Amino acid sequence: MRKKIEQHLIEKASSGNADAFSEIYYLLKDSIWGFAYRMTNHSQIAEDITQEAFMVFIERPEKYEPKKGSLFSFLCGVARNKVLNHLKKSGTRLETNSFETKQFENLASGSMNSPFRELLNKEFSEKIESCVENLSPFQREVLLLREIEDLSYAEIAGITETNVGIVKGRLYRARRALAHELSLCMKSVEVKNYEVHRS
Amino acid sequence: MKCIEVRGNLEAFVDGEIGSSEKERITLHLGDCDSCRINLKALLAIGRTMKQALPVVAPMSLDARVLKAFDNHQTKKQFTKLREKQEKVGWFGIPKLAFAFGLLLLALFSGLAFQIGKISASNVQVSNSLILKTDQKESSFKHNGLNKNDYAKQVETKIVEVPIIKEKIVKVPVIKEKIVTRTIYVAKNQRRILRNQRKFSEKESLALMNSVKDGEFLTQTNLKDFQPISVIKPKISKKEE
Numbered sequence: 001m002r003k004k005i006e007q008h009l010i011e012k013a014s015s016g017n018a019d020a021f022s023e024i025y026y027l028l029k030d031s032i033w034g035f036a037y038r039m040t041n042h043s044q045i046a047e048d049i050t051q052e053a054f055m056v057f058i059e060r061p062e063k064y065e066p067k068k069g070s071l072f073s074f075l076c077g078v079a080r081n082k083v084l085n086h087l088k089k090s091g092t093r094l095e096t097n098s099f100e101t102k103q104f105e106n107l108a109s110g111s112m113n114s115p116f117r118e119l120l121n122k123e124f125s126e127k128i129e130s131c132v133e134n135l136s137p138f139q140r141e142v143l144l145l146r147e148i149e150d151l152s153y154a155e156i157a158g159i160t161e162t163n164v165g166i167v168k169g170r171l172y173r174a175r176r177a178l179a180h181e182l183s184l185c186m187k188s189v190e191v192k193n194y195e196v197h198r199s
Numbered sequence: 200m201k202c203i204e205v206r207g208n209l210e211a212f213v214d215g216e217i218g219s220s221e222k223e224r225i226t227l228h229l230g231d232c233d234s235c236r237i238n239l240k241a242l243l244a245i246g247r248t249m250k251q252a253l254p255v256v257a258p259m260s261l262d263a264r265v266l267k268a269f270d271n272h273q274t275k276k277q278f279t280k281l282r283e284k285q286e287k288v289g290w291f292g293i294p295k296l297a298f299a300f301g302l303l304l305l306a307l308f309s310g311l312a313f314q315i316g317k318i319s320a321s322n323v324q325v326s327n328s329l330i331l332k333t334d335q336k337e338s339s340f341k342h343n344g345l346n347k348n349d350y351a352k353q354v355e356t357k358i359v360e361v362p363i364i365k366e367k368i369v370k371v372p373v374i375k376e377k378i379v380t381r382t383i384y385v386a387k388n389q390r391r392i393l394r395n396q397r398k399f400s401e402k403e404s405l406a407l408m409n410s411v412k413d414g415e416f417l418t419q420t421n422l423k424d425f426q427p428i429s430v431i432k433p434k435i436s437k438k439e440e
Contacts (some may be wrong), residue, residue, distance in 0.1 A: 016273050025265055034255030047261045054265050058272050128252035146214060147246045148253060153216050173286060175245055182248065 003083040005071050014061030025054060028072055031149055032079050042135050049086070053078040057199050069158050071150070077159040080141060087137055131181035139174035142167055205235045236269045256415045 005024055012020035032053055036046035053075045057064060064074045132140060141160060145151045153164045160167065184196075205228050211217045212225050229236050286295070 016276065018273070021269055022266065025262075025269075029261060029265070030255050033257035033261060034253075037255070038253065043258060047264065050257065050261060051265050051268060055268055055272070058269055073376045125252040128248060132249070132253070132384065143249075147249045148255070153214065160238065168211070171214075175210065175242065178245060179241065180251075182245070 004115060007066060008109060010064070010071055014057070014064075021058070022073065026060050028075060031072060034148065034181075035141075035174070036079050036083055036146055037149075038081075038129075038132060039137060039141060040086060041129075045086060049082045053083055073155050073159050076145070076149075077161075080159055081140075084137065131178055134181060135174055135177055139170050139177065142170045143174040143178065146171055167169050174182070200222045202228075202232055202235055205229070205232070206238065209238060209242060213239065213246075279347070 005027060009020050009023060013024050016184060029050065029186060033046050033050045036049040036053075040046055040049070056078050057071070064071060068074070132143070135143065138160075142156055145156045145159060146153075149158070153167045155169075156167045157164050205225050206219060208221060208225060212222060217225070229239060280326075
Protein backbone atom coordinates (compact mmCIF):
# COMPACT_ATOMS: atom_id res chain seq x y z
CA MET A 1 0.00 0.00 0.00
CA ARG A 2 1.53 3.25 -1.07
CA LYS A 3 1.14 6.13 1.35
CA LYS A 4 -0.07 9.39 -0.07
CA ILE A 5 0.10 12.28 2.28
CA GLU A 6 -0.83 15.78 1.29
CA GLN A 7 1.97 18.29 1.23
CA HIS A 8 0.18 20.84 3.39
CA LEU A 9 -0.18 18.21 6.10
CA ILE A 10 3.55 17.57 5.98
CA GLU A 11 4.28 21.27 6.18
CA LYS A 12 1.99 21.65 9.16
CA ALA A 13 3.60 18.71 10.94
CA SER A 14 7.11 19.95 10.27
CA SER A 15 6.18 23.34 11.70
CA GLY A 16 5.10 21.67 14.94
CA ASN A 17 1.38 21.02 14.50
CA ALA A 18 0.61 18.07 16.76
CA ASP A 19 -2.60 17.06 14.98
CA ALA A 20 -0.95 16.97 11.57
CA PHE A 21 1.94 14.98 12.96
CA SER A 22 -0.40 12.49 14.63
CA GLU A 23 -2.26 12.00 11.37
CA ILE A 24 0.95 11.31 9.46
CA TYR A 25 2.26 9.09 12.22
CA TYR A 26 -0.85 6.88 12.30
CA LEU A 27 -0.78 6.57 8.52
CA LEU A 28 2.85 5.48 8.33
CA LYS A 29 3.73 3.86 11.65
CA ASP A 30 2.69 0.30 10.74
CA SER A 31 4.65 0.30 7.51
CA ILE A 32 7.82 1.77 9.03
CA TRP A 33 7.67 -0.42 12.08
CA GLY A 34 6.80 -3.47 9.93
CA PHE A 35 9.76 -2.87 7.68
CA ALA A 36 12.10 -2.42 10.63
CA TYR A 37 10.65 -5.46 12.35
CA ARG A 38 11.01 -7.73 9.31
CA MET A 39 14.54 -6.54 8.84
CA THR A 40 15.67 -6.90 12.44
CA ASN A 41 13.20 -9.53 13.62
CA HIS A 42 13.11 -7.73 16.96
CA SER A 43 10.07 -5.77 18.07
CA GLN A 44 11.80 -3.50 20.57
CA ILE A 45 14.60 -2.59 18.18
CA ALA A 46 12.01 -1.96 15.47
CA GLU A 47 10.25 0.44 17.86
CA ASP A 48 13.50 2.27 18.52
CA ILE A 49 14.22 2.56 14.82
CA THR A 50 10.70 3.75 14.02
CA GLN A 51 10.90 6.38 16.74
CA GLU A 52 14.29 7.56 15.53
CA ALA A 53 13.02 7.80 11.95
CA PHE A 54 10.10 9.98 13.02
CA MET A 55 12.38 12.05 15.23
CA VAL A 56 14.59 12.83 12.23
CA PHE A 57 11.52 14.22 10.50
CA ILE A 58 10.49 16.19 13.60
CA GLU A 59 13.89 17.61 14.41
CA ARG A 60 15.18 18.23 10.90
CA PRO A 61 12.18 18.46 8.57
CA GLU A 62 14.31 20.27 5.99
CA LYS A 63 16.01 16.94 5.28
CA TYR A 64 12.87 15.71 3.60
CA GLU A 65 12.71 16.90 0.00
CA PRO A 66 9.34 16.24 -1.67
CA LYS A 67 11.00 16.27 -5.11
CA LYS A 68 13.05 13.22 -4.24
CA GLY A 69 10.13 11.06 -3.18
CA SER A 70 7.29 10.55 -0.77
CA LEU A 71 7.53 11.05 2.96
CA PHE A 72 7.15 7.32 3.39
CA SER A 73 10.19 6.74 1.17
CA PHE A 74 12.13 9.28 3.20
CA LEU A 75 11.21 7.72 6.55
CA CYS A 76 11.79 4.24 5.16
CA GLY A 77 15.23 5.32 3.96
CA VAL A 78 16.09 6.66 7.41
CA ALA A 79 14.80 3.47 9.03
CA ARG A 80 16.73 1.37 6.54
CA ASN A 81 20.03 3.11 7.38
CA LYS A 82 19.42 2.54 11.06
CA VAL A 83 18.53 -1.09 10.42
CA LEU A 84 21.76 -1.62 8.49
CA ASN A 85 23.75 0.04 11.27
CA HIS A 86 22.10 -2.27 13.75
CA LEU A 87 22.79 -5.33 11.60
CA LYS A 88 26.42 -4.33 11.15
CA LYS A 89 26.81 -3.87 14.89
CA SER A 90 25.24 -7.24 15.55
CA GLY A 91 27.65 -8.83 13.09
CA THR A 92 25.15 -9.77 10.38
CA ARG A 93 26.61 -10.13 6.91
CA LEU A 94 24.55 -8.02 4.55
CA GLU A 95 25.40 -9.52 1.21
CA THR A 96 25.32 -13.27 1.69
CA ASN A 97 22.24 -15.38 1.78
CA SER A 98 22.44 -17.72 4.69
CA PHE A 99 19.17 -19.52 4.57
CA GLU A 100 19.04 -23.07 5.63
CA THR A 101 16.89 -25.51 3.84
CA LYS A 102 14.55 -27.05 6.30
CA GLN A 103 11.97 -29.65 5.69
CA PHE A 104 8.62 -28.32 6.85
CA GLU A 105 5.45 -30.22 7.13
CA ASN A 106 2.61 -29.58 4.76
CA LEU A 107 0.66 -26.88 6.52
CA ALA A 108 -1.91 -25.73 4.05
CA SER A 109 -4.24 -28.68 4.45
CA GLY A 110 -7.88 -27.77 3.76
CA SER A 111 -9.61 -30.56 5.66
CA MET A 112 -9.17 -29.27 9.18
CA ASN A 113 -11.47 -27.68 11.71
CA SER A 114 -11.27 -23.96 12.37
CA PRO A 115 -9.26 -23.60 15.65
CA PHE A 116 -6.70 -26.06 14.48
CA ARG A 117 -6.48 -24.31 11.13
CA GLU A 118 -5.97 -21.00 12.92
CA LEU A 119 -3.16 -22.52 14.88
CA LEU A 120 -1.64 -23.85 11.71
CA ASN A 121 -2.06 -20.48 10.01
CA LYS A 122 -0.12 -18.93 12.84
CA GLU A 123 2.53 -21.53 12.41
CA PHE A 124 2.43 -20.97 8.68
CA SER A 125 3.02 -17.25 9.21
CA GLU A 126 5.95 -18.04 11.43
CA LYS A 127 7.40 -20.28 8.75
CA ILE A 128 7.03 -17.55 6.14
CA GLU A 129 8.64 -15.11 8.53
CA SER A 130 11.43 -17.55 8.99
CA CYS A 131 11.84 -17.89 5.23
CA VAL A 132 11.98 -14.12 4.79
CA GLU A 133 14.38 -13.85 7.68
CA ASN A 134 16.71 -16.30 6.00
CA LEU A 135 17.14 -13.99 3.04
CA SER A 136 20.11 -11.64 3.05
CA PRO A 137 19.27 -8.14 4.37
CA PHE A 138 19.69 -6.56 0.92
CA GLN A 139 17.35 -9.08 -0.67
CA ARG A 140 14.93 -8.92 2.21
CA GLU A 141 14.59 -5.14 2.07
CA VAL A 142 13.78 -5.00 -1.66
CA LEU A 143 11.33 -7.87 -1.33
CA LEU A 144 9.55 -6.26 1.62
CA LEU A 145 9.39 -2.86 -0.03
CA ARG A 146 8.07 -4.38 -3.23
CA GLU A 147 5.67 -7.04 -1.96
CA ILE A 148 4.43 -5.49 1.26
CA GLU A 149 4.67 -1.77 0.53
CA ASP A 150 4.08 -1.95 -3.24
CA LEU A 151 6.82 0.54 -4.00
CA SER A 152 8.13 1.01 -7.53
CA TYR A 153 11.65 0.01 -8.50
CA ALA A 154 12.67 3.65 -8.63
CA GLU A 155 11.36 4.31 -5.13
CA ILE A 156 13.10 1.22 -3.81
CA ALA A 157 16.30 2.34 -5.52
CA GLY A 158 15.93 5.73 -3.83
CA ILE A 159 15.47 4.20 -0.40
CA THR A 160 18.26 1.65 -0.77
CA GLU A 161 20.56 4.22 -2.40
CA THR A 162 21.15 2.02 -5.44
CA ASN A 163 19.82 1.98 -8.99
CA VAL A 164 16.89 0.23 -10.66
CA GLY A 165 19.12 -2.46 -12.18
CA ILE A 166 20.46 -3.50 -8.80
CA VAL A 167 16.94 -3.48 -7.38
CA LYS A 168 15.71 -5.75 -10.14
CA GLY A 169 18.61 -8.14 -9.65
CA ARG A 170 18.13 -8.32 -5.89
CA LEU A 171 14.40 -8.73 -6.25
CA TYR A 172 14.84 -11.57 -8.70
CA ARG A 173 17.26 -13.39 -6.42
CA ALA A 174 15.08 -12.76 -3.38
CA ARG A 175 11.99 -14.19 -5.06
CA ARG A 176 13.87 -17.18 -6.26
CA ALA A 177 15.31 -17.86 -2.82
CA LEU A 178 11.95 -17.39 -1.18
CA ALA A 179 10.25 -19.65 -3.66
CA HIS A 180 12.82 -22.28 -2.87
CA GLU A 181 12.20 -21.90 0.85
CA LEU A 182 8.45 -21.89 0.44
CA SER A 183 8.52 -24.93 -1.82
CA LEU A 184 10.04 -26.84 1.02
CA CYS A 185 7.40 -25.93 3.56
CA MET A 186 4.13 -25.75 1.66
CA LYS A 187 2.14 -27.56 -0.91
CA SER A 188 1.76 -24.60 -3.20
CA VAL A 189 2.24 -25.97 -6.66
CA GLU A 190 2.41 -22.48 -8.05
CA VAL A 191 5.42 -21.53 -5.96
CA LYS A 192 7.08 -24.83 -6.62
CA ASN A 193 6.55 -24.29 -10.32
CA TYR A 194 8.21 -20.89 -10.11
CA GLU A 195 11.23 -22.49 -8.54
CA VAL A 196 11.28 -25.19 -11.23
CA HIS A 197 10.80 -22.85 -14.11
CA ARG A 198 13.35 -20.28 -12.99
CA SER A 199 16.08 -22.72 -12.23
CA MET B 200 7.29 -13.40 -28.47
CA LYS B 201 9.36 -16.28 -27.14
CA CYS B 202 9.13 -17.76 -23.64
CA ILE B 203 12.68 -16.79 -22.79
CA GLU B 204 11.90 -13.14 -23.51
CA VAL B 205 8.74 -13.29 -21.42
CA ARG B 206 10.55 -14.90 -18.49
CA GLY B 207 13.12 -12.12 -18.54
CA ASN B 208 10.38 -9.52 -18.23
CA LEU B 209 7.81 -11.42 -16.22
CA GLU B 210 8.76 -9.89 -12.86
CA ALA B 211 8.68 -6.38 -14.31
CA PHE B 212 5.30 -7.28 -15.82
CA VAL B 213 3.94 -8.39 -12.45
CA ASP B 214 5.38 -5.33 -10.72
CA GLY B 215 3.93 -2.96 -13.31
CA GLU B 216 7.35 -1.76 -14.36
CA ILE B 217 6.99 -2.36 -18.05
CA GLY B 218 5.92 -0.29 -21.05
CA SER B 219 2.42 -0.60 -22.51
CA SER B 220 3.53 -2.18 -25.82
CA GLU B 221 5.66 -4.74 -24.02
CA LYS B 222 2.81 -5.41 -21.66
CA GLU B 223 0.47 -6.18 -24.53
CA ARG B 224 2.94 -8.56 -26.14
CA ILE B 225 3.47 -10.46 -22.88
CA THR B 226 -0.27 -10.62 -22.28
CA LEU B 227 -0.75 -12.14 -25.73
CA HIS B 228 1.99 -14.68 -25.07
CA LEU B 229 0.57 -15.64 -21.68
CA GLY B 230 -2.76 -16.45 -23.35
CA ASP B 231 -1.07 -19.09 -25.47
CA CYS B 232 1.74 -20.39 -23.22
CA ASP B 233 0.82 -22.61 -20.24
CA SER B 234 4.36 -22.74 -18.91
CA CYS B 235 4.68 -18.95 -18.68
CA ARG B 236 1.20 -18.71 -17.19
CA ILE B 237 2.17 -21.09 -14.42
CA ASN B 238 5.26 -19.04 -13.83
CA LEU B 239 3.15 -15.89 -13.57
CA LYS B 240 0.84 -17.55 -11.05
CA ALA B 241 3.84 -18.59 -8.99
CA LEU B 242 5.12 -15.04 -8.90
CA LEU B 243 1.77 -13.68 -7.87
CA ALA B 244 1.51 -16.39 -5.22
CA ILE B 245 4.75 -15.26 -3.61
CA GLY B 246 3.46 -11.74 -3.16
CA ARG B 247 0.07 -12.92 -1.99
CA THR B 248 1.60 -15.35 0.48
CA MET B 249 3.84 -12.72 1.93
CA LYS B 250 1.02 -10.23 2.41
CA GLN B 251 -1.16 -12.85 4.03
CA ALA B 252 1.49 -14.28 6.24
CA LEU B 253 3.14 -11.07 7.33
CA PRO B 254 0.45 -8.80 8.73
CA VAL B 255 1.94 -5.67 10.18
CA VAL B 256 0.50 -3.86 13.15
CA ALA B 257 2.83 -1.74 15.23
CA PRO B 258 2.57 -2.21 19.01
CA MET B 259 0.58 0.30 21.03
CA SER B 260 3.62 1.22 23.12
CA LEU B 261 5.17 2.82 20.03
CA ASP B 262 2.39 5.43 19.85
CA ALA B 263 3.05 6.71 23.34
CA ARG B 264 6.80 6.82 22.74
CA VAL B 265 6.70 8.72 19.47
CA LEU B 266 3.98 11.17 20.44
CA LYS B 267 5.72 11.91 23.74
CA ALA B 268 8.98 12.47 21.88
CA PHE B 269 7.15 14.89 19.59
CA ASP B 270 5.75 16.82 22.57
CA ASN B 271 9.15 16.94 24.26
CA HIS B 272 10.74 18.22 21.11
CA GLN B 273 8.12 20.94 20.72
CA THR B 274 8.58 22.05 24.32
CA LYS B 275 12.33 22.15 23.86
CA LYS B 276 11.94 24.08 20.62
CA GLN B 277 9.70 26.67 22.26
CA PHE B 278 12.13 27.05 25.15
CA THR B 279 15.03 27.51 22.73
CA LYS B 280 13.09 30.13 20.78
CA LEU B 281 12.27 32.01 23.98
CA ARG B 282 15.89 31.93 25.06
CA GLU B 283 17.07 33.17 21.68
CA LYS B 284 14.55 35.98 21.88
CA GLN B 285 15.77 36.92 25.34
CA GLU B 286 19.34 36.85 24.14
CA LYS B 287 18.44 39.20 21.32
CA VAL B 288 16.67 41.64 23.67
CA GLY B 289 19.48 41.53 26.24
CA TRP B 290 19.17 42.71 29.83
CA PHE B 291 16.53 45.12 31.10
CA GLY B 292 15.16 45.40 27.57
CA ILE B 293 18.46 46.82 26.30
CA PRO B 294 20.41 44.97 23.61
CA LYS B 295 23.42 43.19 25.04
CA LEU B 296 25.97 45.12 23.01
CA ALA B 297 24.48 48.48 23.96
CA PHE B 298 24.28 47.36 27.58
CA ALA B 299 27.94 46.33 27.58
CA PHE B 300 28.94 49.59 25.91
CA GLY B 301 26.97 51.53 28.50
CA LEU B 302 28.66 49.62 31.29
CA LEU B 303 32.05 50.36 29.78
CA LEU B 304 31.26 54.06 29.53
CA LEU B 305 30.03 54.06 33.11
CA ALA B 306 33.20 52.38 34.29
CA LEU B 307 35.37 54.88 32.40
CA PHE B 308 33.38 57.81 33.72
CA SER B 309 33.57 56.47 37.28
CA GLY B 310 37.31 56.03 36.99
CA LEU B 311 37.69 59.55 35.66
CA ALA B 312 35.48 61.00 38.38
CA PHE B 313 37.46 59.13 41.01
CA GLN B 314 40.74 60.52 39.68
CA ILE B 315 39.37 64.08 39.64
CA GLY B 316 38.05 63.64 43.17
CA LYS B 317 41.43 62.44 44.27
CA ILE B 318 43.17 65.48 42.80
CA SER B 319 40.66 67.88 44.38
CA ALA B 320 41.01 66.18 47.73
CA SER B 321 44.77 66.46 47.58
CA ASN B 322 44.45 70.22 46.95
CA VAL B 323 42.22 70.73 49.94
CA GLN B 324 43.75 68.40 52.46
CA VAL B 325 46.93 69.63 53.99
CA SER B 326 48.51 68.03 57.01
CA ASN B 327 47.68 69.78 60.25
CA SER B 328 45.22 72.03 58.49
CA LEU B 329 41.70 73.07 59.16
CA ILE B 330 39.18 72.48 56.43
CA LEU B 331 36.30 74.83 56.02
CA LYS B 332 33.52 74.16 53.64
CA THR B 333 30.79 76.27 52.19
CA ASP B 334 27.47 75.82 53.84
CA GLN B 335 24.80 75.39 51.26
CA LYS B 336 21.70 75.65 53.36
CA GLU B 337 19.20 77.06 50.95
CA SER B 338 16.89 78.46 53.62
CA SER B 339 19.54 80.56 55.30
CA PHE B 340 21.17 81.68 52.11
CA LYS B 341 20.42 85.36 51.59
CA HIS B 342 23.03 87.93 50.87
CA ASN B 343 22.26 91.52 50.02
CA GLY B 344 18.91 90.48 48.67
CA LEU B 345 20.44 88.05 46.23
CA ASN B 346 19.39 84.45 46.00
CA LYS B 347 21.89 81.65 45.85
CA ASN B 348 22.18 81.38 42.10
CA ASP B 349 22.60 85.12 41.54
CA TYR B 350 25.09 85.27 44.33
CA ALA B 351 27.07 82.39 42.94
CA LYS B 352 27.34 84.22 39.62
CA GLN B 353 28.86 87.25 41.27
CA VAL B 354 31.40 85.55 43.46
CA GLU B 355 34.45 83.57 42.72
CA THR B 356 35.76 80.93 45.05
CA LYS B 357 39.35 80.17 45.65
CA ILE B 358 41.49 78.48 48.27
CA VAL B 359 43.92 80.47 50.39
CA GLU B 360 46.08 79.49 53.28
CA VAL B 361 45.35 81.45 56.41
CA PRO B 362 48.10 81.29 59.02
CA ILE B 363 46.51 81.81 62.42
CA ILE B 364 49.34 80.59 64.51
CA LYS B 365 52.74 79.47 63.49
CA GLU B 366 52.06 75.79 63.74
CA LYS B 367 48.60 75.80 62.20
CA ILE B 368 47.61 76.59 58.70
CA VAL B 369 43.96 76.96 57.87
CA LYS B 370 42.68 76.54 54.39
CA VAL B 371 39.53 78.46 53.71
CA PRO B 372 37.56 79.08 50.54
CA VAL B 373 37.28 82.80 49.99
CA ILE B 374 34.65 84.79 48.23
CA LYS B 375 35.93 88.07 46.96
CA GLU B 376 34.22 91.38 47.54
CA LYS B 377 31.11 90.18 49.29
CA ILE B 378 32.78 89.70 52.63
CA VAL B 379 30.77 90.56 55.68
CA THR B 380 32.44 88.93 58.63
CA ARG B 381 35.08 86.42 59.35
CA THR B 382 35.90 84.25 62.27
CA ILE B 383 39.40 83.54 63.42
CA TYR B 384 40.04 80.26 65.06
CA VAL B 385 42.87 79.31 67.29
CA ALA B 386 44.00 76.18 68.91
CA LYS B 387 42.80 75.87 72.50
CA ASN B 388 46.24 75.49 73.94
CA GLN B 389 47.50 78.47 71.95
CA ARG B 390 44.87 80.95 73.11
CA ARG B 391 46.94 82.47 75.85
CA ILE B 392 49.84 83.01 73.49
CA LEU B 393 47.56 84.67 71.00
CA ARG B 394 46.15 87.00 73.63
CA ASN B 395 49.61 88.01 74.63
CA GLN B 396 50.32 88.80 71.03
CA ARG B 397 47.05 90.55 70.43
CA LYS B 398 48.60 93.25 68.36
CA PHE B 399 50.07 90.70 66.08
CA SER B 400 46.78 88.88 65.91
CA GLU B 401 44.84 91.98 64.95
CA LYS B 402 47.40 92.90 62.37
CA GLU B 403 47.20 89.48 61.01
CA SER B 404 43.46 89.69 61.00
CA LEU B 405 43.47 92.94 59.11
CA ALA B 406 45.91 91.57 56.62
CA LEU B 407 43.54 88.77 56.02
CA MET B 408 40.50 90.96 55.91
CA ASN B 409 40.03 90.90 52.17
CA SER B 410 40.62 87.24 51.81
CA VAL B 411 38.70 85.69 54.64
CA LYS B 412 35.44 84.08 53.91
CA ASP B 413 32.19 85.39 55.22
CA GLY B 414 31.66 83.41 58.41
CA GLU B 415 27.98 83.27 57.88
CA PHE B 416 28.46 80.90 55.02
CA LEU B 417 31.14 78.76 56.50
CA THR B 418 31.05 75.67 58.55
CA GLN B 419 34.01 74.14 60.15
CA THR B 420 35.05 70.58 60.16
CA ASN B 421 37.64 68.90 62.24
CA LEU B 422 37.62 71.82 64.71
CA LYS B 423 37.50 70.07 68.02
CA ASP B 424 40.88 71.44 68.99
CA PHE B 425 40.02 75.00 67.92
CA GLN B 426 37.88 77.80 69.28
CA PRO B 427 36.73 81.05 67.73
CA ILE B 428 38.57 83.97 69.29
CA SER B 429 37.01 86.87 67.46
CA VAL B 430 34.53 87.83 64.82
CA ILE B 431 35.88 90.65 62.72
CA LYS B 432 33.98 92.67 60.26
CA PRO B 433 36.24 93.58 57.36
CA LYS B 434 36.74 97.11 56.22
CA ILE B 435 35.14 96.53 52.84
CA SER B 436 32.00 95.39 54.49
CA LYS B 437 31.96 98.48 56.61
CA LYS B 438 32.38 100.67 53.58
CA GLU B 439 29.59 98.86 51.83
CA GLU B 440 27.39 99.24 54.82
